[in-house]
Each structure stands twice: as C-alpha cells, then as structure tokens.
Amino acid sequence: MGTSALSVLEERKSSISNERGRGVCCERESVSGAVSQRACVYCGARVVLNPITDAYHIVHGPIGCASYTWDIRGSLSSDADVYRNSFSTDLRETDIVFGGARKLAAAIDELMEKARPAPRLIFVYATCIVGVIGDDVEAVCREAERKHGARCIPVKAPGFSGTKTQGYKLACDAIMALLGPHRGQPKRFGVNILGDYNLAGEMWIIKGYLEQIGIPAISGITGDSTYESLARAPSAALNVVQCAGSSTYLAERMRDEMGVPWVNVSFFGVEDTVASILRVADALGSPAASAGAREFTARRRAEVLPLLERYKPRLAGKRAAIFVGGGFKAISLMRQFKELGVKTVVVGTQTGRKEEYETIGSLADSGTVILDDANPAELERFMLETRADILVGGVKERPLAYKLGLAFCDHNHERRRPLAGFEGALCFAEEIHKSVRSPVWRHVKGGAS
Numbered sequence: 170m171g172t173s174a175l176s177v178l179e180e181r182k183s184s185i186s187n188e189r190g191r192g193v194c195c196e197r198e199s200v201s202g203a204v205s206q207r208a209c210v211y212c213g214a215r216v217v218l219n220p221i222t223d224a225y226h227i228v229h230g231p232i233g234c235a236s237y238t239w240d241i242r243g244s245l246s247s248d249a250d251v252y253r254n255s256f257s258t259d260l261r262e263t264d265i266v267f268g269g270a271r272k273l274a275a276a277i278d279e280l281m282e283k284a285r286p287a288p289r290l291i292f293v294y295a296t297c298i299v300g301v302i303g304d305d306v307e308a309v310c311r312e313a314e315r316k317h318g319a320r321c322i323p324v325k326a327p328g329f330s331g332t333k334t335q336g337y338k339l340a341c342d343a344i345m346a347l348l349g350p351h352r353g354q355p356k357r358f359g360v361n362i363l364g365d366y367n368l369a370g371e372m373w374i375i376k377g378y379l380e381q382i383g384i385p386a387i388s389g390i391t392g393d394s395t396y397e398s399l400a401r402a403p404s405a406a407l408n409v410v411q412c413a414g415s416s417t418y419l420a421e422r423m424r425d426e427m428g429v430p431w432v433n434v435s436f437f438g439v440e441d442t443v444a445s446i447l448r449v450a451d452a453l454g455s456p457a458a459s460a461g462a463r464e465f466t467a468r469r470r471a472e473v474l475p476l477l478e479r480y481k482p483r484l485a486g487k488r489a490a491i492f493v494g495g496g497f498k499a500i501s502l503m504r505q506f507k508e509l510g511v512k513t514v515v516v517g518t519q520t521g522r523k524e525e526y527e528t529i530g531s532l533a534d535s536g537t538v539i540l541d542d543a544n545p546a547e548l549e550r551f552m553l554e555t556r557a558d559i560l561v562g563g564v565k566e567r568p569l570a571y572k573l574g575l576a577f578c579d580h581n582h583e584r585r586r587p588l589a590g591f592e593g594a595l596c597f598a599e600e601i602h603k604s605v606r607s608p609v610w611r612h613v614k615g616g617a618s
C-alpha cells in the first residue's frame with residue numbers, strides 16, 4: 170500500500186472500519202470541522218419533493234439556499250415542467266430583524282396571482298435563518314390554503330436541525346400531509362414505486378417492466394409524479410421501496426395509517442433487478458404476475474448477461490471506490506462490480522443505516538475500507554492507499570477523482586444516462602469501461618490504461 174500524509178480526525182475514526190478494526194458508526198451528526206460530503210436537512214427534503222413535476226417550491230430564506238434547483242438534478246417529466254422553477258423570499262437583514270412571515274405571505278399571494286398554470290400545490294421550505302428567527306411558517310401556509318384553495322405545505326428544514334436523513338423524514342411528512350385527505354380510497358391491484366426520482370427516465374424503465382408482467386404502477390413517489398397521481402397513492406395494494414434511506418419512513422407511515430404494505434427493492438444491477446421484480450410479483454400474491462415475472466426476468470437476464478461478459482476481460486484487475494448517498498445503492502454497486510469482476514476497495518455513504526453497513530461488511534473483501542459520512546481528505550487518502558482506479562459518486566466527488574487523476578462514474582441525481590434495470594446495468598458497464606480505460610489517465614498518472 171502507498172502512504173498518505175493525510176490523517177483522520179480522532180472523532181472520525183469510529184466511522185471508518187479499518188481505523189478501529191470493527192463495525193462502522195453511522196446515523197449520527199457530522200463531526201464539526203470534518204468538512205462532511207453530506208448535504209443539509211433542507212437539501213435532503215428538496216431531493217425527495219423536487220421531482221413532483223407540477224409543484225411550486227418556495228424557499229423561505231436567504232437567496233443562497235435557493236441555488237439548490239432542478240438544474241443540478243436530473244429528474245425527468247413526461248408532462249408538467251413547473252418543478253424546474255425555484256422561488257425564494259430572498260430574506261435580507263431587515264427581514265431577519267423584523268420577521269419574514271409577511272414577506273412569505275406576499276410571495277405566496279404573488280405566485281397565486283402570476284404563476285401559470287395556477288398553483289395547486291406549493292411547498293414552503295423554511296431554511297436555517299427562519300429556524301432562528303422563528304417565523305410561524307405553518308400559520309402562513311394554513312392561511313394561504315384558506316385564502317387560495319391550493320395545498321400549501323410547510324417543510325420546516327433548517328440545515329442545523331439534524332442530518333440529511335432528517336430532511337428525508339420531513340419530506341415524507343409533507344407527502345403524508347398531501348396524501349392524508351385521500352386516504353379513504355378502496356384498494357386496487359397495483360403498486361407505488363417509492364424512492365425513485367426518475368433520473369434519466371429510470372422510473373419509466375421500472376414502470377415498463379412491471380407493466381409488462383401485468384402489474385400497474387399507480388404512483389411514483391416522487392419521480393415524474395403530479396399532485397393528481399400522488400393523490401391516487403393510498404389506493405395501491407403494495408409500496409415498492411427503491412431508495413430505502415429516503416423512503417422507508419414514508420412506507421412505514423403509509424402501512425400504519427393507510428394499510429399499504431411495503432417491500433424493499435433495488436433495480437441497480439442484473440441480479441438485484443431480477444430479485445426485485447420477483448419479490449414485487451410474489452408480494453402481490455398473484456400467480457399470473459409471479460409467472461409473468463419469472464418468464465420476463467429469465468428472458469431479459471439471458472439477453473443481457475452475455476453483453477456484460479464482454480466487459481470483464483477489459484476490466485480485469487481494476488479497483489473501485491464507491492461514495493454515494495444511501496446504503497441500498499452502495500450495496501447494489503458492490504454487487505454490480507462483483508458481476509463485472511471489479512474489486513471494491515473503498516465504500517461509503519452519506520446516510521447509510523446500521524443494517525446496510527452490516528450487509529456492506531458481509532460483501533466486502535478483507536482490506537476494503539468502509540466509511541460513513543466521509544470528507545474529501547479521507548476519500549483521497551483511502552483511494553490512494555488502496556490504489557483505486559475509479560470513483561463512483563456524485564457532483565461533489567467528481568472533482569476529487571479528477572484532481573487525483575482517477576476515472577469517475579456519476580451515479581447521482583445530475584446524471585443523464587439511466588443506470589437502473591437491465592439496460593441501466595449495460596450503461597453502467599459501458600461507462601465504467603469507457604472511463605477507466607480512457608487513454609487520458611496515461612497522461613495524468615503516467616500509467617497504462
């Protein structure tokens with residue numbers, strides 16, 4: 170192993186498996202001063218709610234918080250494009266001194282008067298400073314609903330109020346507030362897909378698979394969803410949870426309060442996609458759907474595996490580092506790399522849970538570095554020490570890889586190619602292959618590609 174001058178903060182050592190030689194501490198607040206890769210509470214809430222294509226989003230806070238927009242996300246829409254706009258109350262010093270509630274009420278009034286199509290659903294995010302000055306955002310939203318007849322749902326998400334996971338929970342509460350009035354519907358055969366945000370059209374791929382085996386998709390939560398499609402969600406016979414980190418809480422609330430059972434899935438990688446389709450069909454208790462799922466997955470698997478095989482010799486001996494948002498994705502990526510014959514040498518997440526780290530540990534080779542809530546210095550050190558060839562991550566990890574002269578694969582919300590399902594597994598193999606074998610690394614590292 171090579172060495173690095175970068176040392177790990179004492180308080181961070183329990184979050185890194187090979188620093189203490191035991192399990193990884195997770196699900197806790199970031200260490201002050203460690204420059205976490207995690208997004209804030211507000212960003213966590215916005216990740217989940219932003220893909221609702223006909224919703225208006227008002228950020229009640231300074232203009233800086235509003236920079237988190239659709240432009241840095243990749244969720245696609247089949248119709249409405251309201252969600253591509255962002256609105257802010259742009260709080261200034263005088264608003265902080267005298268309160269910003271009136272400014273918020275005026276912003277909602279202005280939106281109702283000028284925005285077209287006329288808003289039916291507005292989310293109001295209260296960010297850090299509003300948490301400090303204590304504007305009564307709930308009262309403003311209640312009054313706006315009474316005055317305008319549109320749903321106006323507060324999301325009190327100051328960045329300091331917890332971790333990104335708290336933001337997911339607040340978004341799930343906002344969705345429950347939206348679904349609440351529609352909970353009395355009779356159940357029907359079909360599923361909601363939770364925790365998929367239709368990045369590069371992935372929701373359409375998954376819905377297409379289910380529909381081909383006779384399972385209707387009632388609502389996507391929240392990829393390519395609308396107010397109307399979300400209102401149908403309580404009628405589903407089953408919730409299918411793709412991103413467990415962001416959506417398990419919602420699935421549990423829908424089970425307890427609306428009688429919709431749920432199952433975990435992952436549509437990343439061939440084997441996980443096959444297992445997930447079978448799990449959904451079996452959970453619905455329909456022999457026809459189960460038989461259709463077996464036929465469909467056997468056929469698609471047989472088609473795609475020989476195509477993936479072509480990449481194996483070209484990737485032999487390569488070593489991968491993974492740093493992604495949630496544990497479910499890290500687990501699927503480790504399995505995908507195994508399918509391609511690539512060794513995972515570093516793996517971490519922003520919001521992984523204890524049981525997910527246990528699964529990651531069971532899939533990892535000895536010597537693989539497992540770390541929760543990493544920072545750039547740690548990622549750099551461990552990627553160098555383990556001689557990783559490629560990093561899979563998101564927008565914040567990309568420059569880190571390139572500065573070290575490593576290949577990179579974008580697996581976050583801003584990507585443009587689908588990585589889910591059978592076609593996604595092929596795209597993934599192609600991207601890894603293209604990036605890791607690019608001749609450019611020969612020039613920046615002096616090695617052979």
Ligand code: SF4
Pocket residue numbers: 209210211212230233234296297298326327328329
């Ligand atoms: S000010 Fe607070 S809510 Fe806004 S982006 Fe920063 S941490 Fe997040």
